[in-house]
Amino acid sequence: MTAGASDAKGGDAAEFVEVGVLGSQENARAVVSWQGKKVAVVRHGGALYAFEDTCPHQGASLAEGHVEGGYVHCPWHGWRFEIATGKCRESAYGTLDLWEARTEGERLFLRTHGSGS
Numbered sequence: 720m721t722a723g724a725s726d727a728k729g730g731d732a733a734e735f736v737e738v739g740v741l742g743s744q745e746n747a748r749a750v751v752s753w754q755g756k757k758v759a760v761v762r763h764g765g766a767l768y769a770f771e772d773t774c775p776h777q778g779a780s781l782a783e784g785h786v787e788g789g790y791v792h793c794p795w796h797g798w799r800f801e802i803a804t805g806k807c808r809e810s811a812y813g814t815l816d817l818w819e820a821r822t823e824g825e826r827l828f829l830r831t832h833g834s835g836s
């Protein structure tokens with residue numbers, strides 16, 4: 720599932736649960752606990768992306784990674800993950816779980832059923 724910029728208002732808002740706050744500025748980041756995992760949420764290029772925070776290589780926090788060109792770069796060894804799909808360029812075993820995120824002001828919501836549920 721691809722996350723996208725959106726507002727929590729809407730017909731399916733009931734499927735979203737408030738999980739924290741996220742700044743409105745470009746590159747704002749948050750890490751929240753959700754469905755038994757740590758989820759990183761990044762505002763990038765006018766969209767929201769929510770993906771598994773723990774790097775499948777050796778466990779770095781991907782929320783601390785550099786985001787550029789649609790990829791988050793792991794801060795420890797540089798594996799690159801496409802933030803829209805979760806796919807890793809360096810390893811076929813490195814696909815991240817994704818969730819759909821929304822904001823209402825700075826209130827952050829995640830959809831109850833992501834690919835990681």
Ligand code: FES
Nearest residue numbers: 774776777793796
């Ligand atoms: S811990 Fe992420 S690439 Fe090694």
